[in-house]
Amino acid sequence: MINSEKWTGRVVKTFGENDVANVHVLEFPGDKPRLIEFVDSLDPRYDRSEKWCINVSTQAGCPVACLMCDAGGDYRGNLAKEEILEQIERTLAEHAYDGSWQARKIKLHFARMGEPAMNPAVLDVLRYVAKYFPSDSFIPAVATTAPRVGLKWLEELKTIKNEHYSGGRFQLQFSVNSSNETMRDRLMPVSKLSLPELAQFARTWFQSGDRRISLNFALGRGIPLEAEIIASHFSPENALVKLTPINPTARSNSNGIETVIAPESPEAAAKLVHELEKYGFEVIVSIGDPKEIKIGSNCGQAARWVSEMLEKHV
Template identity: 45%
Template structure:
């Protein structure tokens, strides 16, 4: 489905297979998915296949859009991190501008204008393709969101692997949150494992230790805020020790989210299998109970089967839309 988006200058196309073109340099290459779960758009900027992103117009079933609406924004063209289970690790082509980030938001909002001002919780996730902290424009885009979407239901969310060398970015993120999103901001660290060796393999760039994440998160979380989320996408053979989590993190500031490793082409190539849909699922339940006993809020988020069926996991839509651009090899 292509439609007019005045904020981005995207015009509707008469051919559903053809890109919708607009004067501001953004094209809608394709939109796929299921409206009752999520629809993923591949947007091309600057008239060049290198500058493609995925943007998701999603729901949180069974909640209706009027109650909760989730817009996922890509923060980079491709991703330089290279996680071995993620299809976004394709040829990296740099960063979108703040305007290109907001254009993704406008694309989703223009599809359901009747809900923009009245949605109970409209969450803009900077959590699709790319590592948000590698793009300074993400901070500008977050700061501009309240003006773009003047509604009390607006939330902003950032998911990050906590790269080293970006301390100034994270300090500014806290400032933006304090200024514009107190009580309406969700910060998630993609931790993946409690083992340093496993974390190095799963997130193959220099990143903060668990202790550094704990120190920053405790500063970031203020009274009335959502707790900082520690996300573990658990794969078979990857260490997850609730005792390590409890020894490093304070449940007053942190919650734990356990998710599956979603099926992707790179994940299959590397032999990843998710724990949550395996014979070890009972062990995850035991770990959850151990964390609950230590005072942590714990969420087992398996997700909708439709998300796997429609190929809405990170990087999959761009991989299909531009097959000539090959993913990075798995080392």
């Protein structure tokens, strides 16, 4: 299943803790160095024999450059199918003999560096995984801002989900971040689907047995999120709400975006949770382990080391 002779990358740095997360910085060849990160992590609620996660990059840097994410800037293009697969295979190879392959769930996140809906190779990877890693343990999870240029990509993703990952074996997450379109444009400076368009897509996405689309909001102080507006567009039948912190990144700091929820203030969004639940939404408050933030394995924290290394022309 894994042929390391095909790998073209070189791991130039690894940091983390085995019982939390390990971040690997991988350099791919090219005219200019292309440095990306991939992460091997545990869900703090589960033992590795139950569930673990592989989080891969889909682009070198990210052209979207969201205001709270360190992956933006110094964009160096899409990764090839083989380069995305290499990140998955390297992580699997690390665990070839410790029983991890028998885990009930191996979450395969396409959510490290890059906007997956801008890279057609991600679709090829998903087809490849379905064909060559034919295990029900693999649950792909794609997080996207839903850029307008990725509309055809999203339609193709729906076909792949229906053909290869039905019955709840696929998670699609829209990074929505605010109920106010002007604020969404500020936070995620790319032409993207509006709230009504996201809601329409969610209706056509969902089939019986599927996971509902996750509407992710990284809660920042002063960023509008009104339950009534969300409920006017989306249905709890095909969408749930996930609330996460604004992680401490260089860009969130320089843009003055402060988090609402944090490990020390998990109840800060209680009123909002209650309002969303009144409209029938399932609400997941996902704060994560403080150790993940320290390691730098959390969402938006990509590229901390990559930027430093590029500056030194590694």
